[in-house]
Amino acid sequence: EDQVTQSPEALRLQEGESSSLNCSYTVSGLRGLFWYRQDPGKGPEFLFTLYSAGEEKEKERLKATLTKKESFLHITAPKPEDSATYLCAVQANNQGGKLIFGQGTELSVKP
Amino acid sequence: DTEVTQTPKHLVMGMTNKKSLKCEQHMGHRAMYWYKQKAKKPPELMFVYSYEKLSINESVPSRFSPECPNSSLLNLHLHALQPEDSALYLCASSRKIISGGADTQYFGPGTRLTVL
Numbered sequence: 078e079d080q081v082t083q084s085p086e087a088l089r090l091q092e093g094e095s096s097s098l099n100c101s102y103t104v105s106g107l108r109g110l111f112w113y114r115q116d117p118g119k120g121p122e123f124l125f126t127l128y129s130a131g132e133e134k135e136k137e138r139l140k141a142t143l144t145k146k147e148s149f150l151h152i153t154a155p156k157p158e159d160s161a162t163y164l165c166a167v168q169a170n171n172q173g174g175k176l177i178f179g180q181g182t183e184l185s186v187k188p
Numbered sequence: 189d190t191e192v193t194q195t196p197k198h199l200v201m202g203m204t205n206k207k208s209l210k211c212e213q214h215m216g217h218r219a220m221y222w223y224k225q226k227a228k229k230p231p232e233l234m235f236v237y238s239y240e241k242l243s244i245n246e247s248v249p250s251r252f253s254p255e256c257p258n259s260s261l262l263n264l265h266l267h268a269l270q271p272e273d274s275a276l277y278l279c280a281s282s283r284k285i286i287s288g289g290a291d292t293q294y295f296g297p298g299t300r301l302t303v304l
Contacts, residue, residue, distance in 0.1 A: 109290020178230035
């Protein structure tokens with residue numbers, strides 16, 4: 078069964094304290110892995126699409142990496158405005174484009 | 189531009205009311221989606237339209253009725269809802285890649301629905 082697990086569920090950081098969020102996945106034929114950021118009461122905001130193991134993408138303080146079993150979202154020197162829930166999702170072959178989401182990691186960055 | 193718009197932003201309705209949620213995109217995307225999201229949970233897929241045809245219905249109760257009038261618009265008609273249907277309703281769209289490659293979904297801001 079296709080499955081996505083994110084850890085930790087919640088993460089509290091001090092401003093400037095770098096860390097990583099984990100997304101472990103089991104899927105029969107990966108088409109892509111996606112990272113989204115979601116602020117309370119708003120829709121998920123697209124961050125990255127990763128297609129194959131070894132791929133890395135960066136945007137400002139965020140860097141996403143992908144292996145055959147997991148993805149990491151590295152946050153370098155976070156700021157309070159990085160506080161949000163980060164969602165990981167995978168898309169499998171022959172699933173009509175469906176996304177399988179993890180439960181999310183709620184990140185809080187304190188000044 | 190990767191914008192998906194949704195109206196209204198907030199909706200309060202009684203259990204006997206009929207209302208509709210609207211979603212629009214002008215990115216030329218040919219797949220559109222409805223999701224339901226409860227607090228502290230990830231989005232839960234309800235319906236998928238591919239080239240204006242319903243391709244996936246995730247066993248959603250008939251009190252939710254989707255409609256795709258054209259490739260840019262997606263509606264969700266609501267009737268006789270229950271209080272437990274209160275949630276954030278999200279619309280998304282994607283290019284709809286036929287073979288190979290990931291199909292990135294872009295989400296709208298959502299409609300906050302409260303059923304009294």
